[in-house]
Amino acid sequence: MSTGNYNTNQTRSFTHLDFKERQLIEKWLNEDVNKAEIGRRLGRNRSTIHREINRGKVEQIKQINGYNKKVTVYYSDSGQSIYEKRRAKSVRKKIVSFSSAFFSALEDAFTKGWFKGKQRLYNIKTFIALYRKKHPVENIPTFKTVYSYIRQGLLSIKPHDLPVMYRLKPRKNQHSNPKGKNKRILGTSITDRPEDVLPRETFGHWEADLVKGKKTKNEPAIITLVERKTRYAITKKISDYKSQTVKNAFEEILADNPNLFASITFDNGSEFSLMSELNTDVYFCHAYASWERGSNENFNKLLREFIPKGKSIHLFSEMDIDQAAQAINKRIREVIGLRSSEEYFQQCSI
Incomplete structure (x- = not known):
């Protein structure tokens, strides 16, 4: 967004x-x-x-x-x-024309902190979709109508209470073709990745990246891995982002989760230069095509709410990082059927 x-x-x-x-x-x-x-x-x-x-x-x-x-x-x-x-x-419906029970539930969810802050479980759109699913006969407004009521001051919720509200922008229907050319060939290109990975119907295909703090020598970094089908994320703090350190960390992750990884897709950063040696299928994106790892990029953006850019990773413990990932994994998402990544991951990994 x-x-x-x-x-x-x-x-x-x-x-x-x-x-x-x-x-x-x-x-x-x-x-x-x-x-x-x-x-x-x-x-x-x-x-x-x-x-x-x-x-x-x-x-x-x-x-x-x-x-x-x-x-x-x-x-x-x-x-x-x-x-x-x-x-x-074609006239704008007044707030009284919609279900009063819905607005009571909305205000109650807001009071409980389900929309606001880092620990939020919903945004307005997912809450409405889930409520509509549970109460199909009620007259429920669209999320844009609710946003309009919020701007008009008709609800106790304020625009600054909703992190997503001011990031709304129509999503592009299609991505452009990759325009960049990789200066280095680190391994198998994403072009050669099996076609059944793209529609996200198969479990076990992951996207990976590093989240960095200050770009100084011996600065720690965070490995982020996102499973494409469920959008479930795994994180791991590492002491630096040298290629050997990164490789050792991924080998530990694979050893701890031997049946979860069918493939991993990386970008072409030098820190991933040894990834082709891992004991799983590895693919590399085109240059300047971060959207080829869209789920991972979205997770990194959400993680930045907990770990802002420019702050040293030294300031965050492994527990801090794990708790941030868990909070994101617990959020309800419309794209995976109005459930959390955590719930969906557990269902798929059985």
């Missing part, structure tokens, strides 16, 4: 189609002008024209070559009529 503030209530710049434009669409369709050209003439996106045509279509019976056939024809009158009916219904 973005570090900037994304206002879900920001003013949009577009205008709705008017009746005159609908009449022009009807006229040009009768002249066999295609949708893209109609959009260009009106200064509208092609998808806007496409949706309007679907909205204003009317089914008719026409005689073609002596046979009665059903055809669909766009009429501006029909499109305008449907538009006006929908606009009449």
Whole structure:
């Protein structure tokens, strides 16, 4: 997510189609002008024209070559009529129109500290999804509606109480192709990783990285490992981030968990130069393509709430780091079916 503030209530710049434009669409369709050209003439996106045509279509019976056939024809009158009916219904719902039991549960969860701070269990979106799953007949608002109520001061929850609220930004549908070229070849490329790893349907495939504090000589670091299917994380503090130290630590992790690792994917940092010697399948990402280890990068971002950048890892004990990882693993996540990584990991590792 973005570090900037994304206002879900920001003013949009577009205008709705008017009746005159609908009449022009009807006229040009009768002249066999295609949708893209109609959009260009009106200064509208092609998808806007496409949706309007679907909205204003009317089914008719026409005689073609002596046979009665059903055809669909766009009429501006029909499109305008449907538009006006929908606009009449398009009004913002007041808070009293939603379930009062839901808002009571929301306020109670907030009072218990489930949304705020490092030990939080939910964000607003996952709480709503879980509540809706348990109470399917209740009228529940969307998470954006709840955020709107919070901004308006209609709830006791304040914007600064919610770490995720100001990090909202629409997620890109697709990642770009890797643009960088690896200066060093440390081992097997992620390109050669089995295709069944990508959809996260198989348990045991991990992503790994180091979280560093101050970049000074003999500064400790933290190994972070995230299982792709469950998003469960393992951490280990190491005395420095020399390649031999990192290799020894990973060998200890593999020895302690012999049946959990089918593969590990690393980036191309020099600290991972000996990873190909590990007794498991190892793959390396492309340069400047951190999204190829997206789950691990997300965990590292969450871990930074406990261990801020620039602070020495000397200040944090192994217990401090383990407790931080456990707190993150206990959070409820929508992406894995409204359960915690800890719960899902236990189910998959049996």
